Amino acid sequence: MLRLNKIHHIAIICSDYEISKAFYTGILGLTILKETYRTERKSYKLDLALNDNYVIELFSFPHPPSRISRPEATGLRHLAFEVDNLERALEILRKNGIETEGIRTDILTGKRFTFFPDPDGLPLELYESNYHPD
Template identity: 65%
Template sequence: MLQLKNIHHIAVICSNYAVSKAFYTQVLGLTVLQEIYRPERDSYKLDLALNGVYVLELFSFPEVPARLSFPEAAGLRHLAFAVKDVEAARQDLIHAGVPVQEIRTDEHTNQRFCFFSDPDGLPLELYEL
């Protein structure tokens, strides 16, 4: 059996690099570790960290096909971020102009959570610890 240690990173392809970079850094607060422009691909690769830990690669390409992003579509269901206070985090997103669903409570764990989307419709979640 594989001896996996942890998840190294998650890769996201965006349709508008400047908009997505601003969303992940200015709205969600991830920090830039490295930004590379790859002229042969006319593409950016942005390495982002959360609390100093490398977690996300943001890619741009000249043309990207649309993808279904609803949580029940096949593939990645959503990316969840742990927060101490889901209501406070939800209000921060609302103040930043990000539409956020109402807070729900998981009937099995009693943990509170809510969903929102990145600029390309990728489903994201705030999950209260």
């Protein structure tokens, strides 16, 4: 059996680099560790961190093919972020023009969560860490 330590990073290919860069940094609040333009590939690679932990590589490529993401396509289902206050997070997303689904409750944990898309429709989840139902 392999001995894995942790997830090192998640790679995302976007269709519009500037829009996705603004979304992941300006709205979601990830910080830029390094931005590289690779001339030979006509491609950006943006290394992003969450709470000083390297988490996402955002790539751009000329004319990437679209990926089917709904309904329930095979492959990566979604990327989930933990938040302390779901209502506050949803308020920020909505103020930035991002549509969100309704709040649901995980029947196994009792925790609340919801989904919203990134600029390319990749399903993202917000999972509330501190909610405790009465």
